[in-house]
């Protein structure tokens with residue numbers, strides 16, 4: 008991608024700023040619920056039930072699930088931020104404000120994804136702070152951890168953007184999170200190690216992309232993983248790039264933005 | 267996409283500037299199969315105040331949508347100040363400002379944010395954007411409401427907010443899709459004055475409207491579009507000259523029992539003190555008044571029965587309809 012010239016940077020900054028102000032303005036809908044939900048997970052699964060489970064992967068159960076719970080919050084918040092914000096822009100038609108301007112469409116995509124990543128990381132940070140109260144959090148490889156979480160957030164922000172391009176009603180905005188994203192994250196090894204699963208379920212679980220991100224993140228923090236850390240990082244990064252390219256192609260074909 | 271032949275370019279030695287907008291053979295068939303534009307060609311000179319008229323569903327908004335890049339054309343070419351829109355869409359967008367027919371801002375944001383963000387999309391830095399927002403929101407009487415939620419503005423204020431937003435990057439060509447729909451008379455007139463000033467300062471303006479009075483008082487050039495085709499494209503004066511017969515209404519000082527018989531004029535009695543007279547363009551009214559005077563009929567006042575442009579509009583669009591074999595025009 009060619010370096011962004013000054014006007015494009017101004018446009019990008021405008022979009023990112025607007026996106027951040029949007030989720031901060033409605034923080035009761037955007038920041039508070041994940042903090043509460045994830046606290047409940049940590050208390051109920053981690054503390055109450057976890058104390059009876061004992062260890063998993065050589066760690067206390069609550070320490071084992073904490074990275075997964077953080078990742079779950081990052082994934083759902085990145086996705087839902089972009090899908091609702093960009094669908095809102097299409098629905099109320101203020102996406103036209105950007106479309107009639109000289110801002111390249113790729114900059115619009117970048118701006119929305121950056122907004123989603125910011126919310127994802129902010130919620131991730133909030134949940135991490137909460138988790139520190141209950142669990143013994145460590146970060147074995149900080150750089151790797153940050154790389155996985157940023158790429159995951161990028162990947163799901165972009166997925167949310169693509170969802171918004173195809174959505175025709177507000178129902179279409181919640182279908183994917185409810186019927187695809189939630190099952191994938193629950194089955195993605197947030198609460199258990201896939202080693203516990205018998206075949207064929209284990210192989211099936213390994214086809215779930217979320218498993219790679221959760222385990223990559225867990226590797227970065229705890230140093231344990233069901234998946235090779237290199238594979239996890241490459242897969243997450245590869246998928247993020249692939250979706251960004253797909254979103255760009257769709258935009259250039261006018262899908263969801265031009266009649 | 268097939269490459270598009272460049273529009274006829276004026277020879278380099280010519281001093282004539284390229285038109286602000288040149289549209290050639292523009293066609294649009296929506297995915298539904300509906301043909302909204304069936305080969306529209308149009309030129310708007312730099313500095314003009316141009317009216318685009320047409321009944322509901324004629325294709326006005328579709329044409330505007332294509333020019334500003336919101337609607338994908340099926341065929342045809344567009345040049346803005348000589349720049350080909352297919353080849354350099356971003357350069358074209360930078361020169362265009364557009365006020366859409368329907369509200370399309372985020373109703374949860376404030377007018378100030380809406381206008382400043384729009385400037386941002388054009389690459390204008392915040393300090394400049396804020397100064398411009400103050401100027402244009404101020405000129406349109408919205409500065410006091412700059413922090414309100416846009417949702418809470420009245421309908422007329424929303425329209426003016428969209429005008430301020432369209433001007434923030436100071437476009438060379440301003441396109442307004444029914445800028446005064448649903449706006450009260452006083453506000454409409456102040457919007458007209460504002461647009462006239464903008465035009466006088468060098469901005470080319472194209473507007474669509476259903477108020478023919480608006481087109482007649484503001485615009486020197488006019489095109490009428492119907493069923494996706496241009497049915498008339500000329501300057502206002504020669505267009506009005508096409509109107510051969512005008513109907514006048516006369517208010518009488520004293521009641522009249524039957525219509526006076528005046529040779530050469532069709533006179534109808536509407537009620538005891540009102541007459542209607544059809545007058546041919548080259549006929550004049552002198553002889554009419556002479557005859558009325560001789561008959562002892564004293565006339566208090568006289569006016570056109572309808573707006574002259576309106577009469578012409580109905581006729582032109584009606585003719586189009588007849589030629590189309592009475593194709594249903596939809597509700598008016």
Ligand SMILES: Nc1ncnc2c1ncn2[C@@H]1O[C@H](COP(=O)(O)OP(=O)(O)OP(=O)(O)O)[C@@H](O)[C@H]1O
Pocket residue numbers: 266296297298300301302320321322323324325326327328329367
């Ligand atoms: N997105 C769309 N998909 C399908 N058909 C459309 C779409 N937009 C407009 N049309 C159709 O195209 C035709 C032209 O519509 P357009 O909005 O351009 O008319 P208009 O001249 O602006 O009318 P009005 O004066 O009512 O605003 C209409 O028949 C309309 O129903």
Ligand SMILES: [Mg+2]
Pocket residue numbers: 326327328367443
């Ligand atoms: Mg219209």
